[in-house]
Amino acid sequence: MLHETPYDTFVYERKETQIIEGVLGEQLTITCNPTKSQITTNNKSLVWYKFPGLKINGQFNTTLYINNLTINDLGTYFCSEYTTSLQHHLPVQRIEVWSNNLISEINFARLISSTNHRYYQCPNIPNENTFVMWEYPIGSLIVNEYSDKLERTLKLHSKKHTLPICQYNWIDQVNTLTEEEGYLKRVRRLTELTPYITISRRIDPDDPTVILQCHMPSVEAESYAYNYQWSTVESGKIGDSETIVRQIIVDHLPDDGVKKDTSITCEVSSSETGESVGSIKLDLEPKPIGTTGKMELSESTTEIYSYRIGESLELHCEIDKDSAETGSDVIWSFNGGTLPVGTHRLDKLRTSIIVIKEMENIHEGLYECQQKTRKLRGHILQAPTIVTIKILPEEDERWANAGDISEFHCRLDGREHGNQLIDWYFIPDGGDREISLHNDVKIDNPDATPSTSFLSIINVQKYHEGLYVCRALNLKDTAKLIVKTRGLTVTPDEVKARPGTTVQFLCELSSINGMQGGKVFWMRTDRHDLRPGKEEVIGTNGGRALLIVKDVGRFDHNITYMCTDGYSKDYGKLYVQEVCAPGYRPCGAQECLEETKFCDGVIDCEDGYDEIPSKCIECGANENVCGIVNDVKPLKNCYLQFWHCDGEDDCGNNFDESNCPAPSEYDKCNGTHYFCPQGDKMIARAFMCDSVPDCEPNGDDESECSYPSIIEPSGETHLIGHQSGNLTLTCVAYGRPPPTISWRYNWGHIRDGIKYSINYTVTSCNMAVSHLTLSDLESRASGLYTCEAVNRGRALAPDFLVNVAKGGLCKTPQFNDAAWFDDMCLSCYCSNVTDKCTSVKGYRKSPHDKSFNFNNGPITLNTYNKDGSIEEGQGVTEIDGDILRIPDVPNEATFVESNYSLAGSWVTSYGYDVKLNIRLFGESFNYLHGPFIILH
Numbered sequence: 001m002l003h004e005t006p007y008d009t010f011v012y013e014r015k016e017t018q019i020i021e022g023v024l025g026e027q028l029t030i031t032c033n034p035t036k037s038q039i040t041t042n043n044k045s046l047v048w049y050k051f052p053g054l055k056i057n058g059q060f061n062t063t064l065y066i067n068n069l070t071i072n073d074l075g076t077y078f079c080s081e082y083t084t085s086l087q088h089h090l091p092v093q094r095i096e097v098w099s100n101n102l103i104s105e106i107n108f109a110r111l112i113s114s115t116n117h118r119y120y121q122c123p124n125i126p127n128e129n130t131f132v133m134w135e136y137p138i139g140s141l142i143v144n145e146y147s148d149k150l151e152r153t154l155k156l157h158s159k160k161h162t163l164p165i166c167q168y169n170w171i172d173q174v175n176t177l178t179e180e181e182g183y184l185k186r187v188r189r190l191t192e193l194t195p196y197i198t199i200s201r202r203i204d205p206d207d208p209t210v211i212l213q214c215h216m217p218s219v220e221a222e223s224y225a226y227n228y229q230w231s232t233v234e235s236g237k238i239g240d241s242e243t244i245v246r247q248i249i250v251d252h253l254p255d256d257g258v259k260k261d262t263s264i265t266c267e268v269s270s271s272e273t274g275e276s277v278g279s280i281k282l283d284l285e286p287k288p289i290g291t292t293g294k295m296e297l298s299e300s301t302t303e304i305y306s307y308r309i310g311e312s313l314e315l316h317c318e319i320d321k322d323s324a325e326t327g328s329d330v331i332w333s334f335n336g337g338t339l340p341v342g343t344h345r346l347d348k349l350r351t352s353i354i355v356i357k358e359m360e361n362i363h364e365g366l367y368e369c370q371q372k373t374r375k376l377r378g379h380i381l382q383a384p385t386i387v388t389i390k391i392l393p394e395e396d397e398r399w400a401n402a403g404d405i406s407e408f409h410c411r412l413d414g415r416e417h418g419n420q421l422i423d424w425y426f427i428p429d430g431g432d433r434e435i436s437l438h439n440d441v442k443i444d445n446p447d448a449t450p451s452t453s454f455l456s457i458i459n460v461q462k463y464h465e466g467l468y469v470c471r472a473l474n475l476k477d478t479a480k481l482i483v484k485t486r487g488l489t490v491t492p493d494e495v496k497a498r499p500g501t502t503v504q505f506l507c508e509l510s511s512i513n514g515m516q517g518g519k520v521f522w523m524r525t526d527r528h529d530l531r532p533g534k535e536e537v538i539g540t541n542g543g544r545a546l547l548i549v550k551d552v553g554r555f556d557h558n559i560t561y562m563c564t565d566g567y568s569k570d571y572g573k574l575y576v577q578e579v580c581a582p583g584y585r586p587c588g589a590q591e592c593l594e595e596t597k598f599c600d601g602v603i604d605c606e607d608g609y610d611e612i613p614s615k616c617i618e619c620g621a622n623e624n625v626c627g628i629v630n631d632v633k634p635l636k637n638c639y640l641q642f643w644h645c646d647g648e649d650d651c652g653n654n655f656d657e658s659n660c661p662a663p664s665e666y667d668k669c670n671g672t673h674y675f676c677p678q679g680d681k682m683i684a685r686a687f688m689c690d691s692v693p694d695c696e697p698n699g700d701d702e703s704e705c706s707y708p709s710i711i712e713p714s715g716e717t718h719l720i721g722h723q724s725g726n727l728t729l730t731c732v733a734y735g736r737p738p739p740t741i742s743w744r745y746n747w748g749h750i751r752d753g754i755k756y757s758i759n760y761t762v763t764s765c766n767m768a769v770s771h772l773t774l775s776d777l778e779s780r781a782s783g784l785y786t787c788e789a790v791n792r793g794r795a796l797a798p799d800f801l802v803n804v805a806k807g808g809l810c811k812t813p814q815f816n817d818a819a820w821f822d823d824m825c826l827s828c829y830c831s832n833v834t835d836k837c838t839s840v841k842g843y844r845k846s847p848h849d850k851s852f853n854f855n856n857g858p859i860t861l862n863t864y865n866k867d868g869s870i871e872e873g874q875g876v877t878e879i880d881g882d883i884l885r886i887p888d889v890p891n892e893a894t895f896v897e898s899n900y901s902l903a904g905s906w907v908t909s910y911g912y913d914v915k916l917n918i919r920l921f922g923e924s925f926n927y928l929h930g931p932f933i934i935l936h
Contacts, residue, residue, distance in 0.1 A: 008088040010052045010078055010141040011421075013474040014207045015250045015384055017094040021238050022069045024099055030064040032079035032093055049078040049092070052133055053143035074102045075169055076133065087423060087434070089140070091474045096209070098245050103170050106203050108163045109134075109150065120150040122166035136164035137421065138204055139387075139473045165203060193217045195268045195280045196301045196377060198366055201335065205361060205382040206414075208247040214266035216278070217375075225271035233261040248304070249285040250384055286381055289313060297369060297376035306383040307363070313356040317369035317376060319349075324371040327352035335365040387414030389422075389475040391468070397482040398460040401509070401518035401565045402543075407456045408479050410470035418472065419445040422453040427467040427478075434469055457481075462567035486510040488520070488568035490561075491782030491803045496575040496746035498799075502550045503784065504718055505572035506803035507563030509543035517543025517822075518565055525560040525571070542822045544805070552576050577747060579796060585610075585620060586747070621749055622742040622788050626651035629658055642740040642790045647673060647684025674737075674765070676700055688737040689792060704766070707793025708735035716798045720805050721777045722817055729772040729800050731787030738762040739789040741770035746783045754781045777804045812836050859898040 022028045032046055045060040056064075060082070066073050078092040096104075109120035122132050125148045134142040134150050142164075145152065154164060193216060200211035214228050230239035238244070249262045267279040286306035289295055295305045295315060307313060317330050324330060327347035332354060334340055339354065340362050346353045356363055364382045368375055391410040398404040412418030424443055425434040437443070437455075441464070444454040457464055465483040469476055487510040495503045509518045522537050522545055524530065530537065538546040547561060557576040562569055580592035587593035587605040597604050599616035609615065619625050619638035626634035635652025643650045645660035673682045676695035683694045683701060693699025712732035721727035733739050741760060745751055759771040768789065774781050785800040810816050810825035813835035819825050828837035863871040 007053065007090040007143050009090070009143055010049075010080075010092045011089050011139055011473045012078070012092050012094045012141070013387070014094075014139060014204070014209075015247075016474070017096060017207075017209060017247070019096050019098060019209065019245055019247055022066075022074070022097055022099050024069050024071065026069055028066040028069045028073070028097070030066070030077060030095055030097065032062045032064075032095075045082045047080050047082050049080070051076055051131060051146065052078065052141040069097075069099070071102075071171060073097065074099055075131070087425060087471065089423060089471070091471070091476075093474075096245070104167060104245070105170070106165060106167045108203065109166050111163060118151075120154075120164055120166075122148045122150075122168065125168060126170045130168045130170065133167045134164055135167065137415070137417075138165070138206060139415075140421070193278065194300045195266060195278045196299070197266055197280055197282045198301070199304070199379055199381070201365065202381075205364060206384045206387070208250055208384060209245060210248060211243055211245055212264070212266075212282070213243045214268065214280070216268055226277070227269045227271050227274070229267045229269070231265050231267070232263070238264075246284060248381065248384075286383065288383065289380070295378055295380060297367070297378040299374070299376060301377050301379055303379075305378065305380040307359045307380055308383050309358075309360060311359050313359055313363070313380065315354050315367055315369075315378065317352045317371075319351060320371055320374060323374045326350075329371065331370040333368045333370070340365075385414040387412070387473065387475065389413075389470060389472055389477050391470045391477040391479045393479065395480045395482065397484065399512055400460055400462045400483045400485045400567055402460075402486065402512055403518070404460045405456065405458055406460050406464070406481055407454060408468055408470075408481075409452050409454045410472075410477065411452045412472045412475075413451060415472075416450065418451040419449065419453040421472040423471045424453070424455055425469040425471065427469060428463075429466040431466065438464065485567050486512065486518070486565075488563065488565055488570050489779050489806075490563050490570040490572045491779045491805070492572065492746070492784075493570075493780070493782070494573040494575065494746065495784050495801075496577055496748065497552050497784060498579055498747070499553050499576055500551055501799055502548060502716055502801075503552060503574060504549070504801050504803065505547040505561060505563070506720075506782070506805060507545045507547065507570070508805055509565060509568075511543065511806055517541060520545045520563055520565045522547045522561060522563050525562050546803075547572070549574060575746075579747065580620075581794070621744040621747075622740075622790055624656070626653070627655050629653045629655045640740075640790060641742050643686070644740070646686040648686045674701060685737060705736050706734070706766075708733045708739035708768075708789035708791055708795040710787075710789060710795050710797040713798050713800065716801065718801045718803070720803055721774065721781065723777055723779070723804060723806055725777050725817075727774045727777060727802065729774070729785055729787075729802075731770045731772070731789075731797055733768045733770075733787075733789030733795060733797075734766055735768070735789060735791050735793070735795075736766040737791050738765055738768045739791040739795070741768050742788050742790070743770070743772050744784075744786045744788060747786065751780065751783075753778070774802070779804050815839055859896060861894060862897055863894045 018033065020028070020030060032048075046062055048056040048059040048064055050056055062079075064077070064079075074097050077095040077097060079095070080090055080092040083090075098104075105124065107123050109122055112119055112121050120134075122134075125132070128148070130148065131146050132148050134145045136142065136154055142150070142152065148166070148168075150164060150166075195214055195216050198213050198215060200213065202210060212230075214230075216224070216226055228240060228242050229237060230244045231237050244264075246264060262285040263281045263283045265279055265281045267276060269276045280300050281302055283303055286304040288306050288308075290308065290311055295313065296303070297315060297317060317327070317332070319325075319327060319330070326349050330347070330352035332339055332345065332352070334343075339345070342356055342358065342360065342363065344355045344357070346355065352369065354367075359382075361382060364380065366377060366379055368377050370376075389410065389412050391408055393408065396406050396408070398406045410419075410422055410424070412422055415421060422445070424437055424441075426437050426441070427434055440457065440459070442456050442458070444456065446452075446454070453470070455468060455470075460481075460483055462483050462485055465481055467478045467480055469478050489508055489510075491506050491508070495505070497503045505522075507520050507522065509520060511517070519541050520543065521540060522530065522535075524535075534550055536548050536550070538548065545563065547563070549556065552574065554576060556574055559574045561572045561574070563572070564570075577586055578592060580586055584592040585595050585598060587610055591605070593604050593610055598610045599613065601611070604610050617625075617637050622641055623638040624641055624644060626636050626639055628634070630653075632653040634655055636650070639650040639656050644656050647657070650656045674685050674688050675682050677700050678698065679696060681695060687694050688701045689705035691702065693702050695701045710731070710733055712730055719727060719729070729743075731741050731743075733741055743750060743758065745754070750756060755775045757773050757775070759773070761769050763769070770787060772785065772787075782802055782804045785802060787797045789795045789797070810819050813828045814825035815828050815837040816824055816826045817839035826837075828835050830837065860872060865871060
């Protein structure tokens with residue numbers, strides 16, 4: 001049973017076509033031999049076809065058996081390895097099954113055109129039921145088209161051969177007739193005659209299949225009948241008609257260095273007596289004239305010669321004095337007719353020469369020179385085009401998601417407009433099955449390179465990695481694309497934030513010189529979408545994207561965010577927890593627990609955190625560990641940093657009062673004791689602001705006492721540090737006694753592996769300054785940093801959110817080491833001296849503050865009413881040094897206005913702090929909205 005297939009064309013290599021001679025009525029075995037592109041293994045099945053597209057059901061083995069060969073079994077068969085590939089062109093092996101009376105005709109189709117109809121007609125069809133095979137281009141058989149008319153629209157691949165080829169078979173009934181029907185003639189032995197073999201004209205020079213015809217020279221005025229027998233050394237008798245179909249031997253490779261006999265013999269005998277009258281042997285392996293250097297003519301054709309396009313040919317017909325007088329008496333013929341175009345003749349006294357300077361397709365055939373009854377012959381065939389396919393480069397290596405471009409080009413030599421025959425397929429990395437190309441892979445077959453097809457990928461991604469397969473006819477080649485991925489990091493990897501704050505995560509791809517940044521995406525791992533206005537992303541191109549989570553609350557706790565470029569990925573974790581008061585420690589995300597309840601044998605935290613042994617001796621971020629002094633163990637594990645060197649023993653072994661610095665002349669509060677301004681009395685610093693006057697006579701130790709307040713930072717601060725660089729965070733707190741400043745990382749201790757140093761100073765017994773310098777930055781240093789000021793009260797500063805980036809985003813002539821997006825790069829302009837600018841490293845302030853001067857200008861007190869009117873106040877009633885005293889502040893928006901010696905040029909200033917100290921005398925219940933300081 002035959003069944004049609006879904007393929008568009010069958011592609012095959014003509015020189016690999018098998019010709020099998022069968023005998024009607026006998027058994028025939030057809031074997032599918034492996035080809036260059038189809039290596040069949042034992043665990044793979046085959047599919048057999050009769051004619052292009054008609055599948056023979058139930059046949060899956062490499063061998064096809066025909067028990068009783070009939071006329072209907074003759075013709076063309078195809079075999080192919082079973083495949084589930086999506087390709088439209090199926091590579092097959094072609095097998096021709098012939099017998100003595102089967103004739104194959106190959107012709108160019110005729111284009112028939114009318115007003116409303118256009119089709120191709122196969123000429124000379126024996127009858128309307130003849131099965132026709134259509135081939136276009138050469139080597140590609142059109143599937144499921146068997147009529148003598150082809151109405152399908154074809155895209156022509158060649159300017160010279162614009163018509164498709166049609167092929168059909170028919171039965172020669174003449175060869176089946178018997179002697180009684182009068183076709184045989186009596187013959188006498190003609191020992192002086194020698195048979196010769198001619199080769200039929202070929203339509204396609206790449207088709208190795210030829211029809212050989214055995215001839216006996218004619219005898220004038222007599223007719224004779226002959227029998228013919230064809231044989232080879234390898235197969236013995238192979239045919240007994242005047243003609244036989246064989247294949248020219250191409251690319252014959254001897255086994256073990258021993259050349260096989262590639263000749264065929266025709267033996268002619270008398271039809272009447274059976275007596276042999278002669279034989280001729282023809283070598284089917286052509287001899288290239290480019291190798292032999294010449295072509296010999298002879299009465300018997302024993303050799304075939306071959307040429308390639310563009311080679312030259314020179315044929316000599318030497319004069320036999322018994323047959324001709326001079327060279328001009330020689331009669332030259334080509335394929336029984338006149339010499340072809342491009343042939344030049346030169347006649348001399350003893351020879352006649354024809355020369356073809358550049359051989360072309362039309363010069364293939366049989367050349368004969370005749371001198372009276374003597375003929376010399378020579379066959380020359382155009383050598384089959386060596387069809388090769390090659391894809392370059394064989395391997396390419398590119399970066400994923402970096403705007404990188406990859407290109408392969410596949411060249412098909414040996415076919416005109418070969419790029420039209422090329423198909424591309426893809427085998428993903430780690431796979432073994434060909435699939436269609438991705439939609440973003442482009443194929444270009446330009447007319448300027450008719451043999452070459454180009455495959456290009458504009459922005460290489462990881463899913464492009466694998467093998468790219470170039471197919472044409474029965475050939476294929478592969479190239480490999482290796483896609484490298486860049487490292488992707490998210491900083492910080494986790495954040496522990498207070499409710500109401502804003503956190504940021506920076507996602508960054510590693511940079512590559514000359515490559516684009518790439519695209520990255522943020523998402524949540526709990527499958528919820530990012531919430532507009534709550535979770536916002538700034539930038540996705542350029543290899544960086546900043547995720548901002550605003551106003552975090554209890555429902556944002558324990559959310560994990562993922563950043564990816566489609567292959568690499570990294571995560572950032574968000575925890576939301578309350579800040580615990582002194583004497584309390586965190587217990588889970590939303591609770592605080594008294595320190596005394598830790599490790600008391602009773603689980604108070606839901607997760608049992610308070611009973612973990614290692615937590616029993618853990619100190620808070622604003623505490624120090626009590627150590628051993630003179631072999632005496634402490635009575636407590638921790639003490640507040642504010643209690644360090646305050647003159648009182650808090651650890652029980654005086655550990656917190658050891659190694660204390662002496663008071664400095666710069667600040668008499670910067671030690672264990674406080675020097676009273678009058679009388680030089682020294683009291684323990686712990687006695688300051690304890691509600692008991694100790695300094696005489698004015699009790700200065702109890703003057704101007706205040707809980708700590710944060711002056712710097714004034715709000716949430718986002719800082720970008722760069723790998724291997726340094727970054728300094730500054731915290732300034734006011735309070736009396738001067739507060740200690742401790743630093744928290746993600747509301748815990750600064751994590752291990754972060755290199756840092758802290759510089760702490762006190763001025764005027766009421767100002768504390770702490771500089772936290774992060775050095776040799778790495779990504780693990782990213783996170784929330786918070787400074788905490790503690791004396792008898794406590795103040796928490798707004799958070800520093802630090803992200804450590806890889807840097808190097810801006811390229812000359814732009815600069816800005818702090819940029820994490822392209823639009824943050826600055827153009828360098830140095831009065832046309834250079835286009836290479838360098839960012840200032842670190843953050844530097846002037847060593848001196850600019851202070852208001854109240855004595856160098858008029859000072860007014862102005863009230864700005866809601867109706868827009870301005871009401872001038874009573875003025876300033878008292879100026880005492882640098883203190884401006886205002887006895888009565890109105891309830892409306894009132895400003896103290898002056899120039900404060902700040903007028904003039906500030907061009908030379910850099911990094912100044914403008915400071916204003918305000919002290920409240922008495923009580924106030926007013927809170928005025930609006931800016932605190934306005935600079936005009």
